[in-house]
Amino acid sequence: MSLKKQILILVSIVLAFALLDVGIYEGLTKRYFNSTNKEMQAKSIEVSKYLPFENDSEIVKFDSKNKLTGDLPTVDGAAALYLVFSAFVNAVYPKESVEFDGENFTDKSKLHYTNTRGAYKAVVDGEADIIFCAKPSEEQKQYAKDKNVELEYVPIGREAFVFIVNANNPVDNLTVEQVRGIYSGKYKKWSEFGGEDYYIEPIQRNAGSGSQTSMIAFMNGEEMKYSVLGFMGKPIGFSFRYYVEGLVANGKIKMLSLNGVYPDKENIANGKYPVASNFFAVYDKNNENLNVKKFIEWILSDEGQDIIEKSGYVPLEN
Amino acid sequence: MKNKTFYILIAVVCVLGVLSVVGLMAYTVYLHDNCSIISYIANRG
Numbered sequence: 001m002s003l004k005k006q007i008l009i010l011v012s013i014v015l016a017f018a019l020l021d022v023g024i025y026e027g028l029t030k031r032y033f034n035s036t037n038k039e040m041q042a043k044s045i046e047v048s049k050y051l052p053f054e055n056d057s058e059i060v061k062f063d064s065k066n067k068l069t070g071d072l073p074t075v076d077g078a079a080a081l082y083l084v085f086s087a088f089v090n091a092v093y094p095k096e097s098v099e100f101d102g103e104n105f106t107d108k109s110k111l112h113y114t115n116t117r118g119a120y121k122a123v124v125d126g127e128a129d130i131i132f133c134a135k136p137s138e139e140q141k142q143y144a145k146d147k148n149v150e151l152e153y154v155p156i157g158r159e160a161f162v163f164i165v166n167a168n169n170p171v172d173n174l175t176v177e178q179v180r181g182i183y184s185g186k187y188k189k190w191s192e193f194g195g196e197d198y199y200i201e202p203i204q205r206n207a208g209s210g211s212q213t214s215m216i217a218f219m220n221g222e223e224m225k226y227s228v229l230g231f232m233g234k235p236i237g238f239s240f241r242y243y244v245e246g247l248v249a250n251g252k253i254k255m256l257s258l259n260g261v262y263p264d265k266e267n268i269a270n271g272k273y274p275v276a277s278n279f280f281a282v283y284d285k286n287n288e289n290l291n292v293k294k295f296i297e298w299i300l301s302d303e304g305q306d307i308i309e310k311s312g313y314v315p316l317e318n
Numbered sequence: 319m320k321n322k323t324f325y326i327l328i329a330v331v332c333v334l335g336v337l338s339v340v341g342l343m344a345y346t347v348y349l350h351d352n353c354s355i356i357s358y359i360a361n362r363g
Contacts, residue, residue, distance in 0.1 A: 006324045010327055010328065010331060014331055017331075017339065024339065024342050024343065024346065031362055032346060032350045035357050035361075164359055165359060166360065168363045203359070236359075237359050244356065252359075252361075252363065253360050
């Protein structure tokens with residue numbers, strides 16, 4: 001074989017692998033780059049940014065005169081509500097009740113954060129006295145039932161369940177039925193709603209997460225399907241409004257209006273946005289710690305509701 | 319170039335090529351496991 005031919009073959013092989021690598025990078029790798037920091041990636045929220053009793057914390061600071069004393073309830077909850085229940089603790093717990101080792105809360109700490117799935121398990125197992133979450137999934141209800149634990153759900157505020165797309169997507173509004181149709185496989189392309197001629201990739205979250213449970217409820221009995229061709233198109237996802245707008249604040253995504261109503265605080269409060277729902281303080285009905293009810297009563301008072309509003313959520317009185 | 323040298327070079331280039339593909343795929347799987355729904359949508363402009 002001539003030297004020229006040998007070099008040609010070698011260069012061709014190198015180019016073939018290079019093209020394959022570029023194809024994988026452009027088609028797959030790039031879509032999974034996470035724009036948030038490591039703490040956010042690991043915990044869905046920057047726990048250290050919203051710690052109670054820290055001067056540089058970004059929670060709402062309020063020093064209540066109604067401090068809890070004695071047996072303090074251990075609290076836990078969802079990522080989207082962490083800054084709220086951290087602010088509650090900051091307002092009515094003593095400083096020494098919270099211990100954070102730089103990465104996690106210690107076992108002795110009265111404030112914990114294990115997100116929705118961990119929190120529902122913790123309240124049933126007796127590791128948490130009060131958790132702050134959206135409604136539980138069927139599995140979480142069953143887990144409580146299996147352990148003979150009856151949970152009490154006290155509404156403490158309201159939040160919108162929102163649908164998100166890339167900021168460059170020309171579609172700004174969908175109806176509730178259209179979103180259900182997308183997730184059930186009835187609609188396949190963005191062009192069906194005046195958008196680009198791309199397939200729709202309906203993204204779901206992991207089972208048991210607060211937003212996935214809310215999405216199942218939103219579907220009203222319709223089964224959700226994954227779109228095989230959606231992988232080549234452009235996605236739609238779901239979350240809670242303040243998590244998208246306040247906690248992550250990624251300028252490259254946008255929230256969709258539903259039935260022509262944008263999910264801002266005003267439209268949640270006046271009931272115009274169609275999928276606003278309560279979030280709850282949840283506790284075991286047989287919990288004998290008197291501070292559990294006392295704490296929740298304070299959360300429902302003007303002070304507690306003011307913290308909810310100033311944290312970016314919608315209080316109950318609205 | 320001798321045929322033996324040529325075949326060795328092909329083998330080396332192929333091994334390096336396969337390693338680069340495997341490495342990139344492993345990196346992609348790692349990113350996939352840590353990617354949030356919001357980052358994923360933001361990346362798909």
